[in-house]
Amino acid sequence: MPRSGPASPRVDGYDRTAASRILARLAFPGLFGPGGPVGAEFLGGEREIGYRLAPLMPGPGSHLTASQQGYLTSFMRPCPESLVISATHRVTWHDSDGIPNVAHCGPSSLGPVVPIAARETTLALWRALAADAALADRIARLDDGDLAVLEATTTDIEPLEIFRIGVEATARTLVQHAYLAGQTPYGTPAAFARGLRDSGIFAVVARTWYWELQASTFRRGMIPVSFAPGPGTSVRYPAETVAMLRAMKEATIAEAHAVMSRAVTEEKLTVTEAVQKYYHDLDQIAKQYALLPDGEQPRCLAVMTHPVGGQRFSVQPGVIDTYVETFARLLGLVRITLLPGLPEEEITDPEERTFHIPDMNCRHCRATITALLESMQAPVAEIDLVTKRVVAGFRTVAARERAFDAIRDAGYTVVPPR
Numbered sequence: 001m002p003r004s005g006p007a008s009p010r011v012d013g014y015d016r017t018a019a020s021r022i023l024a025r026l027a028f029p030g031l032f033g034p035g036g037p038v039g040a041e042f043l044g045g046e047r048e049i050g051y052r053l054a055p056l057m058p059g060p061g062s063h064l065t066a067s068q069q070g071y072l073t074s075f076m077r078p079c080p081e082s083l084v085i086s087a088t089h090r091v092t093w094h095d096s097d098g099i100p101n102v103a104h105c106g107p108s109s110l111g112p113v114v115p116i117a118a119r120e121t122t123l124a125l126w127r128a129l130a131a132d133a134a135l136a137d138r139i140a141r142l143d144d145g146d147l148a149v150l151e152a153t154t155t156d157i158e159p160l161e162i163f164r165i166g167v168e169a170t171a172r173t174l175v176q177h178a179y180l181a182g183q184t185p186y187g188t189p190a191a192f193a194r195g196l197r198d199s200g201i202f203a204v205v206a207r208t209w210y211w212e213l214q215a216s217t218f219r220r221g222m223i224p225v226s227f228a229p230g231p232g233t234s235v236r237y238p239a240e241t242v243a244m245l246r247a248m249k250e251a252t253i254a255e256a257h258a259v260m261s262r263a264v265t266e267e268k269l270t271v272t273e274a275v276q277k278y279y280h281d282l283d284q285i286a287k288q289y290a291l292l293p294d295g296e297q298p299r300c301l302a303v304m305t306h307p308v309g310g311q312r313f314s315v316q317p318g319v320i321d322t323y324v325e326t327f328a329r330l331l332g333l334v335r336i337t338l339l340p341g342l343p344e345e346e347i348t349d350p351e352e353r354t355f356h357i358p359d360m361n362c363r364h365c366r367a368t369i370t371a372l373l374e375s376m377q378a379p380v381a382e383i384d385l386v387t388k389r390v391v392a393g394f395r396t397v398a399a400r401e402r403a404f405d406a407i408r409d410a411g412y413t414v415v416p417p418r
């Protein structure tokens with residue numbers, strides 16, 4: 001699809017093909033070996049994980065929550081609400097490393113086992129990456145030119161962190177598409193994961209979704225796609241889905257280019273200063289899109305193919321195979337149990353209604369958080385952008401924790417009362 005609008009500013013070292021080639025060279029012949037599950041030493045033994053469920057509450061006249069509607073309106077143009085499917089429940093739990101997690105499940109019948117087992121799979125693959133001495137040695141041998149390309153081109157500059165984020169993006173793809181499992185012939189979590197892999201859905205996400213769309217919609221329990229039957233038992237995105245993803249990507253690229261062009265012409269900023277302001281400080285653009293040369297289509301670094309070791313190689317296929325088979329293996333090791341609901345204990349101490357949001361920094365943030373809290377029947381008594389302090393009329397401990405989860409879903413950090 002042709003793109004119009006202001007030309008993209010250039011920055012020394014920005015080169016997506018070169019960055020992809022560096023990562024392929026580091027990953028060859030495969031980050032995790034031949035494509036089965038990682039070793040038992042990374043999987044861990046049998047474990048029980050308790051979780052809690054809370055229903056998502058759609059806004060008036062919509063099937064989406066207030067947070068979902070706000071994100072759709074602000075960042076998913078021109079996607080209509082009708083093309084977005086919402087999860088039905090928020091899932092909270094502590095993983096086997098003791099880290100608190102929030103994800104979503106439903107409306108399919110696969111349930112919370114998918115996000116919980118996906119998180120355990122991510123942890124297992126992260127352990128395997130950290131223990132790979134050969135990978136660490138290859139990373140240590142990168143020269144200054146390689147490091148300069150990664151710094152100019154990528155969001156996460158350290159190669160090991162780039163691979164870790166790639167594993168996490170794989171988990172998000174699996175969890176989000178599980179909302180749609182009822183549109184597929186796959187009746188179990190393992191069959192669903194393998195069906196997505198064999199249908200090529202992981203690669204389609206990497207090629208068609210724009211940066212930030214996956215992470216931001218994941219936090220809110222929404223997905224702007226649907227499935228149609230493919231050959232045999234495979235599934236695919238229908239043409240309407242593909243066209244809308246392309247339109248959203250083009251709109252995002254055009255907006256990023258417009259912001260950067262205005263910054264370097266009207267504001268007289270250097271490209272580096274503009275990236276610092278609008279990417280790092282204000283989080284209004286993706287650096288990768290803002291610096292993308294005119295006429296060049298964005299390509300996922302893990303999907304590009306390069307000649308390495310006498311053969312054509314790309315990073316993603318082996319990662320997907322290992323992720324899916326590790327996930328299937330962990331389903332037999334992880335037992336999940338529904339925990340009792342949070343206590344409906346009444347809050348009487350005013351300090352228990354006070355908390356902080358460190359990354360609340362503008363009037364838009366204040367309006368978003370106020371609207372979210374009031375939609376959950378927690379009237380805001382105070383919200384201060386300087387101290388980051390919020391006081392809200394929570395009636396019970398359970399109501400407060402549900403509100404905190406909703407604020408986290410909207411992309412903010414919550415520091416609870418001590």
